[in-house]
Amino acid sequence: MSKYNGSNGDTSMGNSIVMSSMVNDVNSPEAQGRPMLGKQELGELQASNKWKWPEVEEILSYLNPWWNTILVSSCVIAVLFDPLFFYIPLIKEEEKCMGIDNQARTAALVLRSVTDIPFLVHIIYKLNDAITAASKVPRDTNPNSESGLVSRVQNLQMVQFVKACSRKLSWRSFLTDVLAVFPIPQLLMVGLFFNLGGSNYLLKRKILSSFLLLQYLPRIYRIYLSSITMTHSVLWVKAAFNLFLYILACHILGAFWYFFSIQRETSCWYQSCITSQPESKCTFYCHHGTTISVELNTTLNHNCVLKVPYYTNDPPFDFGIFFDALKNDIQGPINLQHKLVYCFWWGLRNLSNFGTNLQTSTHLLENTFAILISVTGLLLFLYLIGNLQIYIANATTKAEEAKAEEVREKFETKRHDIENWMTQNGLEEDMKAEIRRNIKQKLEEDISVDLDDIISILPWYTRKPLKRALCMNTLRRVPMLNNMDEKVLKLMCDYLKPMKYQENHLVFKMGDPLDRMVFITEGVMWTYKAATESTGEAIGLPTSASIDTNVLKKGDSYGHELLLYASSYYKIPTSPKNLLCHTKVEAFVLMANDLTDIVNKCKSKKLWSLDNDASNDEARDRF
Known part of the structure; x- marks a missing residue:
């Protein structure tokens, strides 16, 4: 039994080996028509399928649509945090020295370094792009030239290469980026400001302060270049940008005010010190480790007094607009957040009223700073007004375009009916063009105007010739007006009034006073003699018992008896028949009193002059 089982097991194992080899043969590269891969090639294929770091071109192509936004955001953050450099100095009033705020210095250096990274990347990319593009420019190379000619050719190629690079670079944008990233505040505030001394100390500090102020220009100009793309941005983006500019100006002016207040107090110390001390000892830096004498301290407290008694009208030193900062000890070693908020509030308050409340001294730079505040506030206000005007103009343009589109759509919906009406009435092309123009003008004035009543919406100077074109032939068909002068007929056309009647409307009931003549321009009317309801409302169609039924249609008229009344001053005639609208009717009517005026x-x-024969016939028909 065991042998039997073993043989079966060997048989089944052999079958499985054969089947697996067959399957492997089927799936092998040879069976599928592909060459077999070696171990080295297989390893390279597996390594190539592993994830790889993206190349520089792929990263740049991905960031390119967002790069301008990244630069603008970097500029915004940098300009917001750059004023922290002005908060690095502080005053220790008791020791009469100028120290360093380590918290402000650390924050300013770290934030400035982080915001400079996008600018450095942008500068390197622009340079690399220009060099790559310039290297593709063909240059003349000849290895068989003599040594002297080779050097000249190389120099010429170098000049050509530099020119090609310069043509590829946008110098205005490139120089702006270089100046914006240049570490002026790091070098001046951290490296030089606290080491100034010697002769002309105040002049050196003024020059250094000027460079600190000028370093804002490249960054602000870079924001301006990038913000030009926001011309067609949505409204909230423009509003946010305007608000940002205002907040930024308040923040920067507050930082300047703080920085200048420290310089103003140290200037007072310096001017008091040099009267009794050597100029080299009048720098007042806390980190020098020197202490001033009691006598000099007393002199400084007297000459640079900050707590002015109420009875003192003329203090020894006029601090001008910086007195509030010094009086409230904002320049002292207090919390940085308190300084920022108080100085921002000072900038916001004075920028909002254009610096009109500032009480300045006679100091030149102080007055220049006050003028800068007034001009900045005025420019921001004008910028806001200009943007509001642009927004109103754009909104008005959009409203006008929407209205014009609505007018066009409404006119197009009725255009076919209007064209058919003008064609059916045989109007000339000049009249058609004038009617179209007047309809569009009326729609622009009032989009809800009823285009089903064209005549009523036309101006009088268009309505007058239109009535003559529509009704002259109808008037000529009136028998009593056969011999009438054309001037009279035109005058009668001028007095006509448009009227619309609904279907089954009873215009006249037999025996009613005939107060108007009706000239039909569209629709069908019936005249008949039959018993009607006393209400005078619309009645049904005349029955088979009705007698003397006539049909009036376009070009016909009713109420000729009024001509006899107006000519001979008869009593007001009555309608000899019922006048019923079989369909909707458009007509012109001539009222009895208007006809009397015409006569x-x-x-x-x-x-x-009436046609007498026709008048007699009309009278005979009536009676």
Whole structure:
């Protein structure tokens, strides 16, 4: 039994080996028509499938759409944090020396270094891009030239290379970036400011302060260059940018005020010190480790008094606009956040009123600083007003465009009906063009105007020739007006009034006073003699019992009896028949009193003449 099982096991194992080898043969590269890979090639393939670091070009292509935003954000953050350099100095009033705020210095250096990184990357990228583009410019190389010619050719190639680089660089943007990243505040405030001394100490400090102020120009100009792209931005982006500029100006002016207040007090110390001490000993740096004498301390307290008694109107030294900072000991070793908030509030308060409340001394730089505050506030205000005007203009333009589009859509919906109406009435092309122009103008004035009543929305100077074009032929078809002068007919057209009647409307009931003549321009009316309801409301169609039924349509008229009334001053006639609108009717009516005015005007000029035969026929038909 064991042998039998063993043989079966060997058989099954052999079968599985055969099957697996067959499967492997089927899946092998040879079976699929591919060459077999060696171990080295297989290892390289596996290594190539591993994740690799992206190349520089891939990173730049990914960041390119966002790079301008990154630069603007870096500028914004840098300009916001750069004023921290002005908070590095502080005054120790008891020791009469100028020390260093280590918290402000650390924060300023770290934040400035971080915000400079995008600028450095941008500068390196621009240089690399220009060098790469310039290296592709073909240059003349000849290895068989003589040694003297080779050096000349190399020099010429170098000049060509430099020119090609300069053409590829945008120098204005490039120099702005270089100046913006240049470490002026780090060198001046941390390296030089606390080591000034010797002769002309105040002059040196003024020059250094000027460089500190000028270092803001490249960064602000870089923000301006990048913010030009926000011209077509959404409204909230523009509003946020305007608010940022205002807050930034308040922050920077507050930092300047703090920095200048320290310099103003140390200037007072210096001027009091040099009267009794050598100039080299009047620098007042705390880190020098020197202490002033009691006598000099008393002199400084007397000459540079900060707590002025109420009875003193003329203090020994006028600190001007910096007195509030010194009086409140803002320049002392207090918390940095308190300094920032108080100085920001001072900048906001004085920038909002354009510096009108500042009480300055006669010091030149102090007055220059006050003028700078006033001009900055005015420019920001004008910038805001300009943006508001641009926004209002854009909003107005958009509203006008939307209204024009709405007018166009409404006109297009009725255009077919209007064109058909003008064509059916046989209007000339000049009249059609004038009607279209007047309709569009009316729609621009009032989009809710009813285009179903075209005549009523036209101005009088267009309506007048239109009525003559529509009704002259209808008037000529009136029998009693056959011999009437054309001037009279035109005058009658001028007095016509447009009217619309709904279907089944009873215009006249037999026996009603005939107070108007009706000239049909569109639709169908019926005249008939039959018993009607006394209400005078619209009645149904005349029955088979109705007699003397006539159909009036376009070009027909009703109420000729009024001509006899106006000519002979008869009593007001009555309607001999019922006048019923079979369909919707558009017509012109001539009121009885208007016809009387026309007759009086024309009789005075001997223009009124009715056709007597037609008048007799009308009278005979009536009676």
